[in-house]
Ligand SMILES: *[C@@H]1O[C@H](CO)[C@@H](O)[C@H](O)[C@H]1NC(C)=O
C-alpha cells in the first residue's frame with residue numbers, strides 16, 4: 030500500500046467526493062429510519078411508536094409514502110461530497126504531518142489511529158451545520174415547521190441566532206473522532222493481515238478493500254453510536270433564552286441518557302446505523318481506491 034506515491038490533495042478530495050455520493054445514494058433510507066428511532070424517548074405521548082427497524086420502514090412507507098425515505102437528502106448529498114472528501118484527504122495529509130513530526134517513515138498501527146482521529150476532528154467542522162439541518166427535517170415532531178433546507182437555515186438563524194448552526198459541535202467532534210479512529214485504525218490492521226492482492230488481480234483487491242472498509246465501518250460505529258444518540262438529542266433541542274437545555278455537553282448527556290433510560294438507550298438505532306455504515310464503509314473504501322487508481326493510470330504513474 031505504502032509503495033504507491035500519494036496523489037496531490039485535489040485528487041484525494043475528488044476521489045473521496047465520488048465515493049461519498051455513491052455511498053449515500055444506496056444507503057440514505059436507513060439513515061432516516063435511524064434518526065426516527067433515536068428521537069423516540071419512549072414517552073409515547075400519542076405519537077407513533079416504532080417497534081423495530083422494519084416496523085419503522087413499513088410505517089413510514091404506509092403512512093407517509095416511500096418518498097419520505099428520501100426526505101432531507103439534499104443536505105446530505107451536498108454534505109457527503111465535502112465530508113467524505115475531507116475524511117480521506119485529511120487522513121492522508123495528517124498522516125504525512127505526523128510521520129514528519131515523529132520522524133517515522135511508514136505508517137504504523139498507533140499512527141493510523143491517531144491520523145484517523147485527527148481526520149475525524151477536521152471532518153466535524155465541515156459537517157455540523159449540515160447535520161443540524163438534516164436532523165430538523167427528519168424529525169417527525171418538527172417536520173411541519175419547515176418546508177426545506179433553505180427554510181430551516183433561515184428560520185434557525187432568525188429565531189435562534191447564527192451560532193445555533195454550530196449547536197452540537199462538541200458532540201459531533203467526539204462522534205467523528207471515534208468513528209474515524211476506528212475506521213482508519215481497522216483498515217490498517219485488516220490490510221496488514223490479509224494476503225496482499227496480486228498487482229493485477231482487480232477482484233481480489235476489491236474484495237480486500239470491501240472487507241477492510243466494512244470491518245472498519247462496523248468498529249467505528251460500535252465506538253461512536255452513544256455520541257450519535259446524544260448528538261441527535263442536543264441538536265434537536267431548540268435554544269430557549271434563559272434556560273439550560275436538558276442535553277448540553279456530550280459526555281454528561283451520555284450519563285443522563287444512561288441513567289434515565291438505561292445503557293441500551295445509548296445504542297438506539299444501532300442496527301440501521303451499522304447496516305448502513307458497515308457496508309457503507311466498504312463501498313467508500315472500494316470507490317475511493319478505485320477512483321485513485323483511475324487517477325494514477327490517467328496521470329501515467
Ligand atoms: C490514511 O492515512 C495513512 C497515513 O498517510 C495511510 O497510510 C493510509 O493508507 C490512509 N488510509 C486510507 C484508507 O486511505
Ligand SMILES: *[C@@H]1O[C@H](CO)[C@@H](O)[C@H](O)[C@H]1NC(C)=O
Pocket residue numbers: 227230232233
Ligand atoms: C485473484 O485472487 C483470487 C483470490 O485469491 C483468486 O481466486 C483468483 O483466481 C485470482 N485471479 C487472478 C486473475 O489471478
